[in-house]
Amino acid sequence: MPEPPGIDTALAAELLTEFLRDELQRRRGIDRAVLGLSGGVDSAVTAFLCARALGPHNVHAFRLPYATSSASSLDDAQLVVDATGIHCRTIEITAAVDGYLQFEPDASARRRGNVMARTRMVVLFDQSAKLDALPVGTGNKTERLLGYFTWHADDTPPVNPIGDLLKTQVWALARYLGVPEPLIEKAPSADLEAGQTDEGDLGISYARADAILDFLLLGYDDVQLAARGFELRDVRLVRRLVDATHWKRHLPTTAMLTGTAINEFYLRPVDF
Amino acid sequence: MKPAKGRYAENLATAGEAFSELAADRPELIVFPEAAFTGYFLEGAVYDLARTADAFANDLAAAWSAACGDARVDLVSGFFENAGGTFYNSAIYVRIEGSRPHVVHVHRKLFLPTYGVFDEERFLSRGRDVGVFDSIAGPAAIVVCEDAWHAVVPTLAAIKGARILIVPSASPGRGIDNGGSGELTSVTRWRNTLADTAAEHGIFVLYAGLAGFEGGKGMTGNSCVIDPWGTVLVQAPALGACIVRADLDLREVVLARANLPLLGDLRAVLPDLLLDDAWPVSRNRYDGDVSAN
Numbered sequence: 001m002p003e004p005p006g007i008d009t010a011l012a013a014e015l016l017t018e019f020l021r022d023e024l025q026r027r028r029g030i031d032r033a034v035l036g037l038s039g040g041v042d043s044a045v046t047a048f049l050c051a052r053a054l055g056p057h058n059v060h061a062f063r064l065p066y067a068t069s070s071a072s073s074l075d076d077a078q079l080v081v082d083a084t085g086i087h088c089r090t091i092e093i094t095a096a097v098d099g100y101l102q103f104e105p106d107a108s109a110r111r112r113g114n115v116m117a118r119t120r121m122v123v124l125f126d127q128s129a130k131l132d133a134l135p136v137g138t139g140n141k142t143e144r145l146l147g148y149f150t151w152h153a154d155d156t157p158p159v160n161p162i163g164d165l166l167k168t169q170v171w172a173l174a175r176y177l178g179v180p181e182p183l184i185e186k187a188p189s190a191d192l193e194a195g196q197t198d199e200g201d202l203g204i205s206y207a208r209a210d211a212i213l214d215f216l217l218l219g220y221d222d223v224q225l226a227a228r229g230f231e232l233r234d235v236r237l238v239r240r241l242v243d244a245t246h247w248k249r250h251l252p253t254t255a256m257l258t259g260t261a262i263n264e265f266y267l268r269p270v271d272f
Numbered sequence: 273m274k275p276a277k278g279r280y281a282e283n284l285a286t287a288g289e290a291f292s293e294l295a296a297d298r299p300e301l302i303v304f305p306e307a308a309f310t311g312y313f314l315e316g317a318v319y320d321l322a323r324t325a326d327a328f329a330n331d332l333a334a335a336w337s338a339a340c341g342d343a344r345v346d347l348v349s350g351f352f353e354n355a356g357g358t359f360y361n362s363a364i365y366v367r368i369e370g371s372r373p374h375v376v377h378v379h380r381k382l383f384l385p386t387y388g389v390f391d392e393e394r395f396l397s398r399g400r401d402v403g404v405f406d407s408i409a410g411p412a413a414i415v416v417c418e419d420a421w422h423a424v425v426p427t428l429a430a431i432k433g434a435r436i437l438i439v440p441s442a443s444p445g446r447g448i449d450n451g452g453s454g455e456l457t458s459v460t461r462w463r464n465t466l467a468d469t470a471a472e473h474g475i476f477v478l479y480a481g482l483a484g485f486e487g488g489k490g491m492t493g494n495s496c497v498i499d500p501w502g503t504v505l506v507q508a509p510a511l512g513a514c515i516v517r518a519d520l521d522l523r524e525v526v527l528a529r530a531n532l533p534l535l536g537d538l539r540a541v542l543p544d545l546l547l548d549d550a551w552p553v554s555r556n557r558y559d560g561d562v563s564a565n
Contacts, residue, residue: 006449011456015445015490018511022485027277159488169448267315271277271487 001229004168004210009176012169013049016161020053023159024134027271032133035157036120037061037080037088038191039073041174041183042162043138044080048177049161050136056085060131063090064120066097073191079180093119113192117153124157134158142167142206145213146238147245148198155248166210202241204234212238273304274484274491274513277311280321284309284335290515291339298343299517300408305440305482305495306350306363306417312442313486314352318395322354325378329366333373344369346376346408348480350416350440352396353380361396363414363440365405377405379414383422389444389489404432409476410522412436417443421465430473430535431542435500435525437475439466442482444489445510459492459510471502474529476520483513500528 024030033050037043043061050059063077074090081088097119101107107115121135128135137160143149144163162170167188174184188198188206199205212235215225225235247253251263260266275283287304294302306312310321323331328351336345346367353362361381367374380399384392402425404413413429413436420426420439429437447457462479470477476499483493496507497518508514529535 008448008450008452008454011450011454012448015448015456015511019485019488019490023488026484268317269277269313269315269487271311272314272317 001208002211002215004166004207005214007165007169007172009173012165012173013052013176016049017053020049020136020159020161024054028134030132030134032058032060032131033136034060034062034124034128034131034133035136035138036124037063037077038138039063039076039183040188040191041179042140042170043077044179044183045162045170045174045177046136046138047080047084047086048174048179051084051086052177057087058133059084059086060127060133061086061088062124062127063088064093064123065090066092066116067094068194069191070194076180076183076186079182083178083180091123093123096122109193113190114150114153116192117150121153121156136161137163139163140167140170141165142210142213143198144249145217145245146202146209146241147248148202148241149248151248166213167206168210204237208234209238213242216242273308273480273482274493275307275309275311275482277486278314278317278321280309284331287332288335288339291336293515295340295343298340298345301346301348301478303438303440303478303480303495304347304349305480306361306442307352307482308349308440308480310352311484311486312444312482312491313489315391315395318352318359319354322352322359324354325351325362325364325375328353328364329373329375332364332366333368333371336368337371342370348414348438348440348478350442353378359396360399361392361416362399363416363438365407365412365414365438367408376407377403377414379403379416381416381419382425383418385418402429402432404429404434407436407438409520410435412438414438414440417441420469423469426469426473426475427538430475431539435475435522436520437469437473437477439477439479441479443492443494444486445492455510456492459494462492462494463496463504463507466496467498467502467504470498470500471528471532473535474500474525474532476500476522476525481508483511500525 031054033054035043035046037047047061063074065074097116101115124135135157137157139149139154139160140162141164149155171184189196212230222235226232256264314321332347348363348365350363353360363379365377367376382399384396384398386393402413404411411433413434415425426437443458443462445456445458450457450460453460466477466479478497480495481493482491484491490511493508493511495516497505499505505518506516508516
């Protein structure tokens with residue numbers, strides 16, 4: 001079976017550092033970044049990149065645990081803070097989340113997780129206003145493609161340095177940047193339920209998913225992918241997840257009624 | 273050049289600062305990238321920012337003269353051209369002498385990339401020809417960005433007599449898995465294409481690449497000068513704004529062509545090739561289904 005695509009980590013780090021400087025300082029005149037630090041490798045890599053681009057004193061990380069969040073996630077996030085020298089504050093979201101969910105005692109685990117994710121974004125955006133900072137996103141390309149994120153939560157920050165990197169590339173970049181090894185070695189998890197892992201939820205390993213995605217995005221069909229050694233079951237799973245979640249990678253659908261509809265006829269780039 | 277998106281006057285001022293830097297040792301020819309004074313990805317705003325060639329030449333002349341007075345210079349720059357309500361992705365060659373601009377040549381981009389991240393043909397019209405004109409250093413042609421990726425375009429320029437190929441470009445970088453080369457795949461592809469072009473036709477290639485991120489797309493910079501042997505004389509680093517300089521010895525063109533007379537051979541054979549009835553593009557014929565199904 002083909003390996004996932006590689007990455008020139010030094011080059012990627014240089015490009016993403018320059019991207020952050022351009023997007024925050026040059027385009028918006030903002031020197032500070034805020035980000036949620038989950039204890040996972042994605043937010044760790046983002047924190048390291050922000051520290052390189054803006055200086056650690058300009059990076060404000062937030063640990064935002066819910067009552068059921070694992071203690072090890074907090075510890076792992078602290079390793080990133082210690083390694084980079086960025087600011088860090090811990091704000092419990094339990095009261096805010098439960099303030100709503102007390103009226104919805106039967107909410108499923110998925111609904112509860114979405115409420116937590118959106119509450120975390122409420123905090124980050126509010127802190128960005130307080131600190132005159134920009135929220136920086138931490139979602140990787142694999143989870144974006146598989147739809148493994150909460151819409152209008154994880155994908156909300158206006159800039160995202162790692163959104164075009166597959167998970168396996170994020171791991172490689174993490175090693176280059178010096179992210180503490182426990183964060184790279186542990187099984188990725190949304191940490192919404194005890195024992196939860198991304199790969200368990202998705203039904204496929206990141207290594208397999210990334211290798212398939214690399215071909216699938218170029219237009220290879222299932223037969224061509226099977227001929228390259230991929231399991232047909234895996235190919236179909238990945239394709240189904242991608243096809244079912246296109247909507248999550250777009251802005252809300254607006255009914256077009258005029259010849260000046262925004263983003264349909266009235267077209268301006270995001271940085272204009 | 274790393275323009276501020278859409279801020280034309282501010283970018284002219286930036287160019288003026290660069291002109292001041294060069295005042296003590298003025299070059300004879302300065303080349304700016306594609307869309308150098310507006311940024312590249314403009315979508316519908318291209319209609320707000322497009323200029324006539326004369327108006328753009330006047331603005332360049334004003335910026336030059338403010339820094340260097342009445343000194344003479346030849347400038348090349350990409351710009352979005354408003355030609356009476358038809359819009360082009362163009363590049364101008366303007367001679368400035370005594371503070372007055374003279375438009376020597378305007379090339380309108382032939383190949384408008386409209387795939388993937390690109391959307392040019394939605395907003396712009398295609399140019400129709402590639403012309404050769406007298407530059408400060410002899411016969412030259414301008415091609416813009418993707419024009420240079422179609423081997424036939426530099427070939428036509430060389431056949432028409434160009435000894436210098438000027439390539440303003442805006443290339444959003446891509447390809448981070450490039451075999452440990454330390455540069456993006458697209459940068460390697462560009463340099464190989466330009467070097468092969470230079471060596472095949474025995475021409476100098478002057479490549480000016482736009483720099484800076486535009487909405488997450490990193491323009492690669494990497495401006496370079498390649499001699500008629502295909503050797504890169506100087507290359508700017510990636511991403512940042514940068515001035516690179518080179519002295520061109522036009523006798524190198526003669527030497528390169530004498531040692532590898534591919535252009536002369538092509539001149540002899542091309543008419544036969546074009547008349548060959550087997551040339552399929554001329555009839556746009558159906559050649560059978562080549563898809564997997």
